[in-house]
Amino acid sequence: MIRLENVTKRYGETLAVDSLTLDIPAGEVCVLIGPSGCGKTTTLRMMNRLIEPTSGHIFVDEADVETLRPEQLRRGLGYAIQSVGLFPHLTVGENIVTVPKLLKWDKERMAARVEELLTLVGLAPSEYEGKYPRQLSGGEAQRVGVARALAADPPVLLMDEPFGAVDPLTRQRLQAEFVRIQRDLRKTVVFVTHDVDEAIRLADRIALMRGGRLQQYATPEEILDHPANKFVHDFMGADRALKRLGRVKVSDVMRTDVPTVDSSTRAADLRSRASCAEERFLYLVDGSGRLAGWFDCADLADGGGPESAMTSVDWRESAVASDASLKEALSRMLEFGFRSIAVVDGEGRLLGDVALPTIEAALGAGDTHVAAADGQGGARP
Amino acid sequence: MGSAQSRRIDRVAAAGALIALAGCVWLPFAVSRANRIVAGVPAGIGSAGAPGYALALLAVLALVAALYPDRGRRPAFALASAAALAAILPWALGRSAVTLLAGAPAFARVSVGGGAWLTAAGAAVVWFAASQAASRRTLGYAAAGLVAASWALAFAFGGLDRLSLVMEYAVQRDLFWSAVGTHLSLVGISLGIALLIGVPLGVAASRVGLVRDVVLGVVGVIQTVPSLALLGLLVVPLSLLGLPGIGPLPGVIALTLYSLLPIVRDTYIGLAGVDPAIVDAGRGMGMSRLQLLLRVEAPLALPLMIEGTRAAAVTIIGIAAVVAFVGVGTLGVLVFLGWGQQADDLILLGALPMVVMAVVADGSLRWLGRAVVSPGLRGDLR
Numbered sequence A: 001m002i003r004l005e006n007v008t009k010r011y012g013e014t015l016a017v018d019s020l021t022l023d024i025p026a027g028e029v030c031v032l033i034g035p036s037g038c039g040k041t042t043t044l045r046m047m048n049r050l051i052e053p054t055s056g057h058i059f060v061d062e063a064d065v066e067t068l069r070p071e072q073l074r075r076g077l078g079y080a081i082q083s084v085g086l087f088p089h090l091t092v093g094e095n096i097v098t099v100p101k102l103l104k105w106d107k108e109r110m111a112a113r114v115e116e117l118l119t120l121v122g123l124a125p126s127e128y129e130g131k132y133p134r135q136l137s138g139g140e141a142q143r144v145g146v147a148r149a150l151a152a153d154p155p156v157l158l159m160d161e162p163f164g165a166v167d168p169l170t171r172q173r174l175q176a177e178f179v180r181i182q183r184d185l186r187k188t189v190v191f192v193t194h195d196v197d198e199a200i201r202l203a204d205r206i207a208l209m210r211g212g213r214l215q216q217y218a219t220p221e222e223i224l225d226h227p228a229n230k231f232v233h234d235f236m237g238a239d240r241a242l243k244r245l246g247r248v249k250v251s252d253v254m255r256t257d258v259p260t261v262d263s264s265t266r267a268a269d270l271r272s273r274a275s276c277a278e279e280r281f282l283y284l285v286d287g288s289g290r291l292a293g294w295f296d297c298a299d300l301a302d303g304g305g306p307e308s309a310m311t312s313v314d315w316r317e318s319a320v321a322s323d324a325s326l327k328e329a330l331s332r333m334l335e336f337g338f339r340s341i342a343v344v345d346g347e348g349r350l351l352g353d354v355a356l357p358t359i360e361a362a363l364g365a366g367d368t369h370v371a372a373a374d375g376q377g378g379a380r381p
Numbered sequence B: 001m002g003s004a005q006s007r008r009i010d011r012v013a014a015a016g017a018l019i020a021l022a023g024c025v026w027l028p029f030a031v032s033r034a035n036r037i038v039a040g041v042p043a044g045i046g047s048a049g050a051p052g053y054a055l056a057l058l059a060v061l062a063l064v065a066a067l068y069p070d071r072g073r074r075p076a077f078a079l080a081s082a083a084a085l086a087a088i089l090p091w092a093l094g095r096s097a098v099t100l101l102a103g104a105p106a107f108a109r110v111s112v113g114g115g116a117w118l119t120a121a122g123a124a125v126v127w128f129a130a131s132q133a134a135s136r137r138t139l140g141y142a143a144a145g146l147v148a149a150s151w152a153l154a155f156a157f158g159g160l161d162r163l164s165l166v167m168e169y170a171v172q173r174d175l176f177w178s179a180v181g182t183h184l185s186l187v188g189i190s191l192g193i194a195l196l197i198g199v200p201l202g203v204a205a206s207r208v209g210l211v212r213d214v215v216l217g218v219v220g221v222i223q224t225v226p227s228l229a230l231l232g233l234l235v236v237p238l239s240l241l242g243l244p245g246i247g248p249l250p251g252v253i254a255l256t257l258y259s260l261l262p263i264v265r266d267t268y269i270g271l272a273g274v275d276p277a278i279v280d281a282g283r284g285m286g287m288s289r290l291q292l293l294l295r296v297e298a299p300l301a302l303p304l305m306i307e308g309t310r311a312a313a314v315t316i317i318g319i320a321a322v323v324a325f326v327g328v329g330t331l332g333v334l335v336f337l338g339w340g341q342q343a344d345d346l347i348l349l350g351a352l353p354m355v356v357m358a359v360v361a362d363g364s365l366r367w368l369g370r371a372v373v374s375p376g377l378r379g380d381l382r
């Protein structure tokens, strides 16, 4: 879809990009990563001709971009810039339809598109459409920036640190949304970041650069397992095994047939439940399936009363979302001292759980030994 | 606004009320003369009878409003007393004129005294302070309408027509209106030409560094040349071109040149101040240079461009008076005529309309600035 052939950009003495060759297949997410000043932004901006290369050729859809009118080319490449750059005098809705307006769509189509895109990026259309950029938080503005880049449904998206300006929590939410959106839309995405975890989580392929030169271009697994040189090895970090967990989604490995009990059941009644014989933990769910807590059969066996065996929790705090990565799940488990953790959907409905042995298995050959599990699925200290 | 409300005393309004009160009791309210040239005899507020005492009472009321702890009603109360002051003032002046002229010879005339001017100024200050604190604008508009109606009625029935200022007007009516017309058209044409030249120059200055240095330098130098000197200097190039050095042409050229600086400078600053990230986003989404300018940069620079136009308008309304020197019949003609005849009221007849024009131009362009600028750029958005 996008091909760079020996592309070089020189600023006086500095080689911002040095004979870069890159082939990005359609429908894939290519993450450009590397230390500050390594030429990521320059590379991205040469693709939509905001910067002209000193030498070399860039092809989009087999057409040499030099032969296209820049305006024409850019309208087909959605562009989300690092600093968002929303137009402050236009509403969120008007910002989003910038490109459709240039393409002279009719009013109904644009209105429908605004509603669709705001819903897609998780902002309530009725609430946000009429707001002005200065009324938005940083995270909301970045979502609008992404919606604006998507507006004319371009086959290619160029995103320069689109989640750069938000707190880590919002960042993770936006990443999860990106994964969800990309699963449906299958765009060709060139995504710039300097966050290794973000790259591993989002990329189909990672292009690691240094001083304008490409160091390695491969899938995240490949780059983690077989770094091409010492720089790649060091850049990806020492905890490569742990990072690999960032590639695995909780929903792909979780156990779904977890034992549940209605949370309105009286504690005393649980003692007689047969399920206690097989499982140590019973998840408590409310009428609509939301996680409300759990019941520990072991506590009962130890002679504790039924009340002390029952723990009430808030699903927002003591569970992970199904689109979280195993890395996140592990870090939550270590944080709470759990050996397994419940998995919920966006409304808090219990979907399953993940236990330490599962994570160990996902680590593959197991060059890292996470704290030994006691072997029992669903065990907690 | 919030601070003025939370303060125990509205100091600005209090100062205005004191000024008005001083005007009522301290300075002569009106000045009478046996004829146009001789020295005047001052007369106190007593000459204005009941309306005069009402003025003094209202000034005290305004003072009380400014000093009394605010329970939310203060702005309305202060605005009402300021409006009442402004509405009763013409009736007091009219009554004073009628009283002082009773039994005097036909040449006798009554001028507006320092006290009356001071009262008017004080009322304006209270008005300003109250409208800053007021939450709704409608109250101010209603009060302004009331005052205007009161003045009109005072002309017809209140004896205001006996004031020498009004009598000068009666004599010079034709000259007055032609001067107002000339003044307005000269200012309007010059401002229009300056906008036609200045906005493109400002755009060019924001694009090309060399143009910026040259243009901003040149218009800056022009602004420092005194207006009379500029009119004199214009004679040379105009005569070289075979054009007249006097008349409307040099007038329009001079006023256009003076308007250029604020318009060019503010257009340039407005465009240059647009966040580069915003321009970058627009380019990256496939806007052409022109689309970027018209849809993004110009709307963002608009508040400053209107501000530059406002500054230019207010400046050249004043300078247009000087243009009378090169034989253009602006309001300056009345002022110079008054100087020549030592007739203060004739000077005033020329000066007052210029003040009104400047205030109206200032107010309406400020209003325009608020009306056309996107709510997304305004400070009051929450």
Ligand SMILES: Nc1ncnc2c1ncn2[C@@H]1O[C@H](COP(=O)(O)OP(=O)(O)OP(=O)(O)O)[C@@H](O)[C@H]1O
Binding pocket: A011, A014, A015, A016, A035, A036, A037, A038, A039, A040, A041, A042, A043, A194
């Ligand atoms: N307009 C320019 N003139 C001169 N040098 C430039 C210009 N733009 C970029 N450079 C240089 O080119 C190199 C690559 O810049 P680039 O912006 O592509 O880096 P980056 O990888 O995006 O860095 P960051 O992560 O900090 O955004 C840097 O050394 C930079 O100083």
Ligand SMILES: [Mg+2]
Binding pocket: A040, A041, A042
């Ligand atoms: Mg960059």
